[in-house]
């Protein structure tokens with residue numbers, strides 16, 4: 001960090017002072033040679049002979065940061081004065097149920113939109129099929145933010161100029177995504193009451209849980225094929241050891257995502273009674289950095305279900321060893337699909353009802369429902 005302090009004078013005073021970049025300037029293609037490197041394969045292997053999605057989340061986070069460094073590269077400087085941090089995982093859509101640990105994987109990524117200090121990064125993942133063609137398996141959109149060399153204040157990023165009609169469309173989409181995120185967050189149930197339709201849903205669910213034999217709002221019974229939301233929880237605790245730190249001496253975002261994903265998967269698995277697979281990850285906001293040495297408390301809960309789908313929310317809090325004060329750092333949303341139909345979840349309290357509605361909102365925003373499309377080969 002002492003060395004990084006010296007990089008301060010390389011920071012631009014305004015965005016205009018930085019040369020504009022093209023999308024191809026930040027384009028990267030990275031190979032994960034699972035097919036030829038058995039030692040590497042072990043790190044990615046699940047007991048069902050598929051690829052650990054938690055490891056892929058770590059790779060996407062590192063790739064997102066690397067793409068941003070490419071975009072902001074100053075060829076005359078040895079080191080970048082920017083600290084790039086992950087602010088948001090906007091969306092990760094899977095196009096395939098499971099990945100083979102024996103075939104190579106290819107990642108591509110580039111910056112698709114920039115603001116003043118933030119950048120949207122689009123990443124794709126492809127897997128080799130039958131040693132012939134690469135097929136698309138995953139699409140991801142992250143938002144990364146540039147901070148100064150000590151990660152203490154904001155820093156400008158290079159402007160981005162779209163060149164082709166396709167790039168213009170991506171850039172326009174980036175602008176729309178920003179607006180959508182603001183609208184989604186201002187309609188948050190933490191700030192606003194549910195819509196009339198949502199209120200009806202909750203009241204109907206409440207009525208469905210009243211015991212018809214008693215005239216009381218207190219005696220609640222579960223409808224058939226349903227589970228109380230409070231009985232779907234799993235919790236974990238991790239100590240954030242220095243091994244998981246990033247170059248800015250904070251805990252690596254990919255590690256936090258992997259831990260949250262693995263707990264969410266276990267929650268969906270014990271709830272649904274079969275091994276689920278992840279379909280979508282969305283809206284993971286990194287609100288606060290996690291200090292090395294913190295205690296990481298994760299609480300996972302099924303908050304919405306429909307047919308074979310299980311929507312899981314993981315709340316992450318940190319506390320230092322010295323203080324008991326807990327601070328929320330992230331909320332994660334994962335959509336899983338189970339092999340068989342799963343029970344319904346019923347909220348008991350008002351707070352749980354809000355979790356249910358929030359889960360439903362996230363479920364509705366899923367862009368690859370039911371059929372995992374895109375099963376065709378491409379040249380990445």
Ligand SMILES: CCCCCC(=O)SCCNC(=O)CCNC(=O)[C@H](O)C(C)(C)COP(=O)(O)OP(=O)(O)OC[C@H]1O[C@@H](n2cnc3c(N)ncnc32)[C@H](O)[C@@H]1OP(=O)(O)O
Nearest residue numbers: 085086087088115116117118143246252253286287288289
């Ligand atoms: C290999 C190395 C890996 C390293 C990667 C990691 O592991 S990083 C570790 C995991 N991540 C973290 O620890 C980050 C923790 N979070 C933070 O430190 C902070 O929340 C933050 C720096 C991201 C944002 O802080 P602030 O909101 O106070 O910053 P500020 O208001 O100046 O906003 C900066 C820019 O970010 C945008 N921004 C902020 N939050 C956003 C969000 N949730 N979604 C989209 N965009 C967001 C703003 O619009 C603005 O863009 P414009 O200026 O364009 O309008």
